[in-house]
Amino acid sequence: MFEFELTAEDIAQTRLAGSPLFEAVASLVTLRDPGAHAIHLPWVEQTRPLVADLDLRLLEALVPTEGYVPDFLTPPPSEPLPLFANELRRLRATPAEQVRRELRWIHPRGVPPILRPLRDDPATELPRVAALVRAYWDRALAPQWPRMRALLESDIMHRARRLADGGTAALLADLHPTVQRSGDVLQVSSRHDQVVALDGRGLLLMPSLFVWPQVRSVVDPPWQPSVIYPARGVGTLWEPVGSGTPDALAGVVGKTRAALLAQLDVPRSGGELAARLGLTPGAISQAVSSLRAAGLVVTDREGRALLCRRTAVGDALLSAGGAAAGRSHPDPVSGTIKG
Numbered sequence: 001m002f003e004f005e006l007t008a009e010d011i012a013q014t015r016l017a018g019s020p021l022f023e024a025v026a027s028l029v030t031l032r033d034p035g036a037h038a039i040h041l042p043w044v045e046q047t048r049p050l051v052a053d054l055d056l057r058l059l060e061a062l063v064p065t066e067g068y069v070p071d072f073l074t075p076p077p078s079e080p081l082p083l084f085a086n087e088l089r090r091l092r093a094t095p096a097e098q099v100r101r102e103l104r105w106i107h108p109r110g111v112p113p114i115l116r117p118l119r120d121d122p123a124t125e126l127p128r129v130a131a132l133v134r135a136y137w138d139r140a141l142a143p144q145w146p147r148m149r150a151l152l153e154s155d156i157m158h159r160a161r162r163l164a165d166g167g168t169a170a171l172l173a174d175l176h177p178t179v180q181r182s183g184d185v186l187q188v189s190s191r192h193d194q195v196v197a198l199d200g201r202g203l204l205l206m207p208s209l210f211v212w213p214q215v216r217s218v219v220d221p222p223w224q225p226s227v228i229y230p231a232r233g234v235g236t237l238w239e240p241v242g243s244g245t246p247d248a249l250a251g252v253v254g255k256t257r258a259a260l261l262a263q264l265d266v267p268r269s270g271g272e273l274a275a276r277l278g279l280t281p282g283a284i285s286q287a288v289s290s291l292r293a294a295g296l297v298v299t300d301r302e303g304r305a306l307l308c309r310r311t312a313v314g315d316a317l318l319s320a321g322g323a324a325a326g327r328s329h330p331d332p333v334s335g336t337i338k339g
Helices: 008-013 020-032 034-051 057-062 084-092 096-106 113-120 122-140 142-172 247-253 255-263 270-277 281-293 312-325
Strands: 002-005 179-182 185-188 194-197 204-208 216-218 226-230 297-302 305-310
Touching: 020 034, 020 057, 020 084, 020 122, 020 142, 020 204, 034 122, 057 113, 057 122, 084 122, 096 113, 096 122, 113 122, 122 142, 142 179, 142 204, 142 270, 247 255, 247 312, 255 270, 255 281, 255 312, 270 281, 270 305, 281 297, 305 312
Parallel strands: 002 194, 204 226
Antiparallel strands: 002 185, 179 185, 216 226, 297 305
16 A cells, blocks of 8 residues: 655645546557456547557557556646657656666566567667657557546646645545555555655646546655546546437437537536537537527536536436427428528
8 A cells, every 4th residue: 555645745736637648558458358357348449440450569569558657658747638749759758777777677688689679779669669659659549638638627726626626635636446544644556555645746636537447546756646546537537428318309409409408407517518529618608608598508607627417408408308309290490500
């Protein structure tokens, strides 16, 4: 078990961030061992044909399905959600000695032949590694990234609100069943036992999609001591978007606004709606404004959060749209507002 000792200074320095590069590297494990990450099976089935002609042997040698993954592949995020290109730039700039040290950690009995060029000449080979990660990203994750990013942003916003409303106790209360706070110590289940003094560095809390169902801890430099946990709502990530939206209603108010209205079976925040629908926060805000102006939704403040919910008129319209979808004759409405 890892035990992170939290002082008042550490609590003040605690921050939240996500990492597209970490998701790319973690997804490689999911792709190779889908049985251990069953929630992502729809993505695995979709992605395997897309990367079938990529030679991923170099990355597979760097990313074992269990155990340590070299930190130079996933530099700690320096901002809440950095650009993928910026993270690749940091990967390429890794000091040679760090690369060699971490290669010894993942292959203590000897670096395999495929990794020896990287060990011998990191400055030349790191751009090759970054280019391969980029090629993999473009096929496997880039098409889905807006949806994935929205879910990570939603988790970060949720945690930030909990911190503002209830302090550190609320922030740390429900990260994962294997993460527990006991006084000034945050306990994280692990195969290893280590007491980690944060020494004023604070803790990095990092929501992740592909870490599910586990929690990972990072305690070695250059990382800020970190806990990487499954993001809220990861179970909805690969659900078909808009599958419950009546076509008749979409023909009247537009697909985006109809899909949003259908999601409001319970009050939801803009970030959660963006994650569920795979849309940008700006698109969600515009759609909510239109629906609110029509009296179909209202927004309520809960603490520091704004939650959107359907009105009785919105409920009636959604029900009528569902009934219309079941009729055999065409809907007579001719005017269409595009979403």
